Amino acid sequence: MRPIVNGLGLDIPGFGAMDEPALVWFVILVAVTLQTSFLTPPVGFALFYLKGVCPPEIRLTDIYKGIIPFVILQLTGLAFVFLWPALATWLPSVAY
Numbered sequence: 001m002r003p004i005v006n007g008l009g010l011d012i013p014g015f016g017a018m019d020e021p022a023l024v025w026f027v028i029l030v031a032v033t034l035q036t037s038f039l040t041p042p043v044g045f046a047l048f049y050l051k052g053v054c055p056p057e058i059r060l061t062d063i064y065k066g067i068i069p070f071v072i073l074q075l076t077g078l079a080f081v082f083l084w085p086a087l088a089t090w091l092p093s094v095a096y
Helices: 002-007 021-037 047-052 060-083 088-095
Strands: none
Touching: 002 021, 002 047, 021 060, 021 088, 047 060
């Protein structure tokens, strides 16, 4: 994945001694997208797990309706990281 991301020529701001801020930003975007996929059909592993542990009177459609605010929050966070890459590159630069 590193050669592909580097080949895109993204100009992502890095802080401090961060070697490849574009790669860090891209990996965080992929991670948040994967996390969102666990809450949405058809993959929705978390939804089916929740259905398996909740009482029988709770239907799968109730669970789908209940996760809508969380999916909206996930997509909002994804949009913020996409539009302002410094949100994703600042903390790793401080930590390392």
